Amino acid sequence: MKTIHIAMLASLLMGATTQAQNPLGLPDVPIPENNPQSAEKIALGEKLFDDERFSSTGDVSCATCHDKEKAFSDGPLVTSEGIRKLTGTRNGPTVVNSAYYESLFWDGRSPSLEDQALHPFINPIEMGLSDHEPILATIRDDREYVRAFRDVFDVRANDITMEHVTMAIAAFERTLISGDSPWDRWYFGGEEDAISESAKRGFDVFLKDGRCVSCHMIEQDFATFTDNQFHNIGVGINAMQDRVPELAAAFMQAKQQGIDVDVAVLTDADTSDLGRFAVDDQLDSMGAFKTSTLRNIAVTGPFMHDGSIATLREVVEHYNNGGATTPEEEINAFLSGGIRPLDLTDEQIDDLVAFMEALTSPQFAELATMLSTASNSGGDQ
Amino acid sequence: MKNIFTIALLACVAGPLVADEFTETEVERWQQHFATVADEGRALWTDPELGTNAVACAQCHPNAANTHPETYPKFQKQLGRVAELWEMINWCIRNPLEGEDLAADDPKMIAMQAYIHRERKGVRLAPGKH
Amino acid sequence: MNNRREFLKATTTGLIAGMLPVSLIRLASAQENGPDFTFAYISDSHIQQIKGNNFVRNWDQGLKRAVAEANLLLPKPDFVVFGGDLAQLGNKPELDHGAAMLAGLNYDKVFAVMGEHDYYLDLGEYWSELYGEHYYSWDHKGVHFITLNSILTYDEWTFDRWETPERRMNEMAGLDNPNGSPFMVGKKQLDWLKKDLAEVKNDTPIVVFSHSPLQKIFKNWNFWTEDAEAVQKLLEPFDKVNVIYGHVHQIQYNQIGNIAFTSVMSTAWPWPYPESYALAESHLPILTVPMNRADPFNERDATGWQFMNMHTGRVDLEFNLYDNTNRTVAWNDEKGHPQDTVHAEPTDRTLPQSHF
Numbered sequence: 105m106k107t108i109h110i111a112m113l114a115s116l117l118m119g120a121t122t123q124a125q126n127p128l129g130l131p132d133v134p135i136p137e138n139n140p141q142s143a144e145k146i147a148l149g150e151k152l153f154d155d156e157r158f159s160s161t162g163d164v165s166c167a168t169c170h171d172k173e174k175a176f177s178d179g180p181l182v183t184s185e186g187i188r189k190l191t192g193t194r195n196g197p198t199v200v201n202s203a204y205y206e207s208l209f210w211d212g213r214s215p216s217l218e219d220q221a222l223h224p225f226i227n228p229i230e231m232g233l234s235d236h237e238p239i240l241a242t243i244r245d246d247r248e249y250v251r252a253f254r255d256v257f258d259v260r261a262n263d264i265t266m267e268h269v270t271m272a273i274a275a276f277e278r279t280l281i282s283g284d285s286p287w288d289r290w291y292f293g294g295e296e297d298a299i300s301e302s303a304k305r306g307f308d309v310f311l312k313d314g315r316c317v318s319c320h321m322i323e324q325d326f327a328t329f330t331d332n333q334f335h336n337i338g339v340g341i342n343a344m345q346d347r348v349p350e351l352a353a354a355f356m357q358a359k360q361q362g363i364d365v366d367v368a369v370l371t372d373a374d375t376s377d378l379g380r381f382a383v384d385d386q387l388d389s390m391g392a393f394k395t396s397t398l399r400n401i402a403v404t405g406p407f408m409h410d411g412s413i414a415t416l417r418e419v420v421e422h423y424n425n426g427g428a429t430t431p432e433e434e435i436n437a438f439l440s441g442g443i444r445p446l447d448l449t450d451e452q453i454d455d456l457v458a459f460m461e462a463l464t465s466p467q468f469a470e471l472a473t474m475l476s477t478a479s480n481s482g483g484d485q
Numbered sequence: 486m487k488n489i490f491t492i493a494l495l496a497c498v499a500g501p502l503v504a505d506e507f508t509e510t511e512v513e514r515w516q517q518h519f520a521t522v523a524d525e526g527r528a529l530w531t532d533p534e535l536g537t538n539a540v541a542c543a544q545c546h547p548n549a550a551n552t553h554p555e556t557y558p559k560f561q562k563q564l565g566r567v568a569e570l571w572e573m574i575n576w577c578i579r580n581p582l583e584g585e586d587l588a589a590d591d592p593k594m595i596a597m598q599a600y601i602h603r604e605r606k607g608v609r610l611a612p613g614k615h
Numbered sequence: 616m617n618n619r620r621e622f623l624k625a626t627t628t629g630l631i632a633g634m635l636p637v638s639l640i641r642l643a644s645a646q647e648n649g650p651d652f653t654f655a656y657i658s659d660s661h662i663q664q665i666k667g668n669n670f671v672r673n674w675d676q677g678l679k680r681a682v683a684e685a686n687l688l689l690p691k692p693d694f695v696v697f698g699g700d701l702a703q704l705g706n707k708p709e710l711d712h713g714a715a716m717l718a719g720l721n722y723d724k725v726f727a728v729m730g731e732h733d734y735y736l737d738l739g740e741y742w743s744e745l746y747g748e749h750y751y752s753w754d755h756k757g758v759h760f761i762t763l764n765s766i767l768t769y770d771e772w773t774f775d776r777w778e779t780p781e782r783r784m785n786e787m788a789g790l791d792n793p794n795g796s797p798f799m800v801g802k803k804q805l806d807w808l809k810k811d812l813a814e815v816k817n818d819t820p821i822v823v824f825s826h827s828p829l830q831k832i833f834k835n836w837n838f839w840t841e842d843a844e845a846v847q848k849l850l851e852p853f854d855k856v857n858v859i860y861g862h863v864h865q866i867q868y869n870q871i872g873n874i875a876f877t878s879v880m881s882t883a884w885p886w887p888y889p890e891s892y893a894l895a896e897s898h899l900p901i902l903t904v905p906m907n908r909a910d911p912f913n914e915r916d917a918t919g920w921q922f923m924n925m926h927t928g929r930v931d932l933e934f935n936l937y938d939n940t941n942r943t944v945a946w947n948d949e950k951g952h953p954q955d956t957v958h959a960e961p962t963d964r965t966l967p968q969s970h971f
Contacts, residue, residue, distance in 0.1 A: 315912075317563065322566075323565065349686055356689075386941075387684045388938055437676075440913070441912075442913050444914070539666075543789060544790075544884065547886065547892070
């Protein structure tokens with residue numbers, strides 16, 4: 105991990121990345137004008153990312169749920185664990201390639217990496233602080249931090265704000281990009297033997313019978329595998345679809361009376377499953393969640409906003425059923441327009457999984473092997 | 486008299502003996518071939534048997550409107566790359582019509598493209614336009 | 616969304632419990648007498664039978680979603696209207712399947728408008744069993760509502776030209792079919808309408824529901840009513856007239872004299888705007904800001920349903936577009952015609968509204 109990180113740093117030091125310098129298959133990283141990259145800022149961001157003192161119990165940092173040994177995720181946890189191992193309703197997404205998202209969190213309630221970093225600190229089941237002051241107090245008391253903030257932001261200890269903190273964290277996160285997967289080398293790089301025949305057939309399923317490409321977008325010379333939109337694919341909401349009218353009404357009332365949406369969606373399963381609706385109040389968004397990237401998907405399970413689907417094969421079966429995890433489950437009426445039964449054969453499903461496995465970047469290849477060995481021998485211990 | 490007439494007739498049907506020349510009659514005939522095929526395309530356009538769910542192209546595209554043949558090849562979001570008209574027609578056959586792909590040179594595909602283009606006659610080319 | 620913030624600002628916490636945000640535009644102009652109320656409108660579901668009990672899933676989903684969303688509205692609208700073309704080929708399985716889905720609406724009353732796809736197989740016989748009269752009127756909170764069957768056509772075409780009812784239905788089903796025949800209200804209904812309106816005072820707001828546009832927009836695709844002028848003439852004496860029509864599967868709105876026209880969306884699929892057919896001349900009702908250009912991948916894009924706010928006798932229409940930004944076409948009292956509340960100025964258009 106560390107090696108790759110430095111390599112990214114090096115390329116970033118050469119100035120803004122261009123298509124030619126990006127890892128194969130990736131577009132330019134969007135970098136906000138007011139938060140340019142620099143080696144010192146990135147290093148500071150990483151230090152903040154790893155710092156467990158910024159929690160009420162002193163043992164939870166961003167890295168707790170976004171662990172670099174686990175592709176910046178926290179598999180096999182179904183839902184993430186915060187202070188005192190408290191769990192919530194949502195599966196922790198990977199930070200890798202999150203720089204390409206136009207909104208953060210499963211329901212897109214945060215518009216930027218900088219903003220996103222503010223939320224977990226003060227969520228009662230994540231870092232559990234009641235406000236950001238303890239973070240700033242810790243930083244101001246720490247000589248190394250004070251020196252770093254001065255070097256990066258030209259700011260004195262007492263003038264350090266959460267804006268500086270989150271800008272540094274975001275800058276670090278923008279280096280966590282990965283492309284150059286076996287599929288990239290085959291599709292964009294023209295290496296005929298980079299992936300198996302099964303994965304090649306799987307890519308064809310991805311484009312055609314699977315209908316995946318329209319949400320998990322690819323473009324002419326790069327692929328982020330997300331359309332940055334929100335879709336109801338029938339996860340979570342199917343089980344509660346009959347109660348949606350009363351739940352939606354109750355939630356809107358509560359919201360109008362000023363509840364904290366951040367807290368509600370992470371602590372209450374029903375609210376969580378309302379999805380994007382809880383954020384933008386649109387009927388359209390009922391039960392809808394952000395299209396996840398598929399890069400490194402094989403090492404960032406379990407899957408879906410609630411971690412409810414354990415394997416990639418079961419994910420494909422969920423789509424094959426037309427938006428239901430089991431064929432008996434009733435499809436919900438708010439289903440996204442793109443979802444419908446696919447009638448894929450077993451071979452097509454296997455091939456599609458093989459394709460998705462080919463999207464793991466080299467720096468996570470070892471992790472992928474480890475995970476697949478573990479699942480193959482599973483249950484023997 | 487009869488002989489001259491016959492010879493003259495033969496000359497018309499057989500065509501000129503020089504390579505790069507063609508006659509009014511030939512042009513009419515060849516354009517009629519196109520019209521016939523385009524008419525077949527129209528028939529397919531309204532055919533509930535083209536896909537498997539009784540939906541016909543004409544339901545969403547009356548007179549082939551909103552097919553924009555003049556913009557192809559272009560980047561097609563649903564296909565993830567720059568693609569041609571026939572590939573998008575196949576996308577429609579597979580998806581809204583729940584049917585099977587046709588080869589690019591399948592007579593049916595050619596017929597539908599002929600019909601689409603005929604209904605769009607006169608519109609300027611705009612390749613690549615989204 | 617701005618509307619919600621406005622709405623919440625305008626209300627106090629002491630008001631009705633349970634406010635759903637997708638609602639109510641308050642016009643800046645002074646409020647006149649007359650209660651405000653809302654009604655929902657679902658239209659053009661085109662339930663299509665493939666074989667036996669197998670129906671086109673895409674259209675089923677569109678109607679199901681409209682029903683599910685309509686059931687979420689709070690405060691609940693007073694009634695629901697179904698705008699016509701419940702079925703695709705007017706047969707009993709399709710009408711039954713559609714009616715069963717509409718029965719999922721938890722509203723007391725559904726008023727139904729006849730569409731050509733419902734009519735031309737059996738001339739509305741089964742429709743009447745499900746939904747009653749083909750044309751009728753009623754009053755609600757001081758507004759006079761009229762439903763017309765505006766998809767009739769010349770007797771010769773209807774009764775003499777086709778060997779079988781199925782053939783007749785198939786010929787009318789093709790929007791661009793040159794064998795089709797223009798829609799009309801017909802003499803019988805014009806006579807009925809005249810008598811019905813004779814009982815109504817000129818300052819009573821009127822809302823007319825019709826499937827075809829009651830104006831002449833594009834003959835090729837029967838965006839047309841042959842005797843539109845006659846209908847409009849009968850409505851001329853009244854101060855506030857609103858016509859709501861389906862059939863076109865796209866956003867359209869217009870003002871002709873004293874009548875504000877607004878179309879409704881289809882739950883099934885969108886239609887291209889007439890301009891997109893290069894070989895025929897056409898015009899779009901002049902006030903219309905087009906709906907966003909459709910994304911064919913998403914089956915629900917450019918489809919939806921709507922609800923209407925009756926406010927001072929005028930209709931403000933909120934289009935609920937699935938997977939798309941909602942649109943509001945509200946009565947502008949200053950200008951004296953309906954207007955999109957966001958995109959009226961060309962500089963306020965989004966790219967998908969102009970880049971087709």
